[in-house]
Amino acid sequence: MTRCSLRLLLPLFRARMRAASLAIVIALANEFACATSPLPQVVFFDTANVADREVRLGDVVNLSVLPAQWQTEAARIVVANLPRCCKANQLPTARLARAARLRMPGITPWMQGNDIASRTIVIEYGTRVAEQQAPAMTRVHASSCMRIEHPVAAGVAIRRDDIDPSTVACGNEAVRRVAYSRDTRVVHAAQALSPGDVVTALPLSTLARVRRGEPTMSSISAGLVTVSRTFIAPRDEAIGRLPLSETPSSSGDQS
Structure with missing residues (x-):
């Protein structure tokens, strides 16, 4: 190849190098932007009820923002043990979030919201959701239940289509736990629900019309x-x- 040919090819080579460098810079910028974009944060309920003194993350948090494959495992994390002396307990959400992060560090990016540090949650045990003092809830007889028709992951809002609105006698069936959020006025599954499970009869006004992110x-x-x-x-x-x-x-x- 002659020197003249090299001179002709040099500008083309430089142009291609500049284009390649620009492409690398753009790719790195996109990766940086994705890495630094704030992830949606979990939302703690204002009130929750649990069957015993063990409090699991799914009892107190809407976990729908977590990756689907992590939600069930995260919901089972024990974040507190309630004292025997008190039926109602007020706990800081920062303490519960810290316990969850220690037991499952992978969920930390979704549990760093500023509101977590300043909030508290009232947790009762041995009561049903219908007995909580929530403005949008009406009291129902403890023997009345509704049957779940579609799977609902722990911490996810229960939609109208997920439940059979006709009430049935609870009988000796294990009544699954649910939690009510004063903020959204929606009932969430406090544990994973499967078709055929029963929950305390719920006012239809507390079921979700649409879930977050839909x-x-x-x-x-x-x-x-x-x-x-x-x-x-x-x-x-x-x-x-x-x-x-x-x-x-x-x-x-x-x-």
């Missing part, structure tokens, strides 16, 4: 014009409640 739609009408917007639900929403905030999805607006 696509949903809101519509606004003005005269003959109706504008519908599809977005990702930022939180669990109870039946009959309108979303309080929206995170627009890529689908945009429709009319």
